[in-house]
Amino acid sequence: MGTIENLGNVAERRIERRPLHEEVIDQLRDRIVQGELEPGARLNERVLCEQLGISRTPLREAIKMLATEGLVELLPNRGAIVTPLKAANIADTLSVMGALESLAGELACANASEAEVAEIRALHFEMLAHHARGELAGYFRYNQLIHLKIIEASGNPVLTNTYRQLNANVRRARYMANLSQERWDAAVREHEEILAALASRDAARLKRLLAEHLAHKVASVMAALADNAAAAA
């Protein structure tokens, strides 16, 4: 007796029993990326412990991990704060992401399965739907998903992880973008071309398109950040 029952229990536990620090890191990362925890905000251990219903040990582990991801900054003996958004840092990050996207484009043309291309096309149409309705949030979500899918289609997990990490940092600034209708329309057209290049496996063209697309994004974000700084002053 007990063998089958035990197997059942093991399966259950697999699902329910996740390390606490993982749960916490996901929670905090979400809150930071969503902007609920604002850039520069202090992370008070006691408060967060109460909110999350855990002790300080796993919380502190999660904070340390977020620090190496770059989402929070550790101030020795003074706790941690959400990494402030600096225009220069965003620009630098986007620049690196551009290099990664270029590489991903090349690799994706060589390695992407037809199913992956089809999925990216599907996401593209979802994005078009949101664009047509003028739903910015939904548009952003699918835009993100498409870029991530292209990165994944490279078949290089290191590339994917690196990109993801950088992306988390940049996503916090997205609400600043406040893009104009013209820029929005242009971005959609660029995506059309990107999809076409990928579908036809034109690596050189895809690489160029991704680089240009990102350059426009950088310009847009930089302009928004400049406005923002001006408004704040």
Next chain:
Amino acid sequence: MGTIENLGNVAERRIERRPLHEEVIDQLRDRIVQGELEPGARLNERVLCEQLGISRTPLREAIKMLATEGLVELLPNRGAIVTPLKAANIADTLSVMGALESLAGELACANASEAEVAEIRALHFEMLAHHARGELAGYFRYNQLIHLKIIEASGNPVLTNTYRQLNANVRRARYMANLSQERWDAAVREHEEILAALASRDAARLKRLLAEHLAHKVASVMAALADNAAAAA
């Protein structure tokens, strides 16, 4: 009273008082990169605590941070191991590093100060000295420094950090490289060209040279890993 004395103490403490988890993470990272802690090796908390003379709390924090850096793997309820070296993973990492080096080359041509170029040249000569004496370890050290300096000369801190992190993972495999005299000589010649391109601020050429240099490195490492796998079997 005490004002001046306190200022003195503060200054002293600044130097001596470094968070323990930082000390620990540096120690462990070194040991892992040096190969003292071998790929796949288990990290026993009790043992490491005794060796480092600390309690488990800062050790566990350091391990978590190394996990997000990718140097160790966390096995829930079963501790942590040094991330095993997989040929595919090394290849993927080098591929990403190549993209970063290309970008860094372009940026460095635009942004590097003359002092930085001079420093890279100086490091280059140091490297030549080690090459001339056939000192592999010294050669590797300066080789690394040169590449890092070029990355730094890009003036993009995000790029530098990302590269550093990936590099730590790859450095563990360097002792496998076991490069031939021919490849060694070729690498030195390539470095001559790289330096020349940087000094003349020829971004396109530098980018191409760095890409080629890295492609050769990938080939060399892959060959070594294949040999190694064959020897192990």
Next chain:
DNA sequence: GCGTTCAGATTTGAATGCAAAATCAGGAGA
């Protein structure tokens, strides 16, 4: 002989406790 099972030892996960540092509040003095 071989696989199972189960108690004891180890090891990890998380909570709690304690000391040092930083922050805050209030008051003395210029």
Next chain:
DNA sequence: TCTCCTGATTTTGCATTCAAATCTGAACGC
């Protein structure tokens, strides 16, 4: 009123403790 000091309070850093899971290995049944 402002500045500087001082002591209380809070907060962080690290150690210790407790609980739960894993590992070990020997007895047991097949």
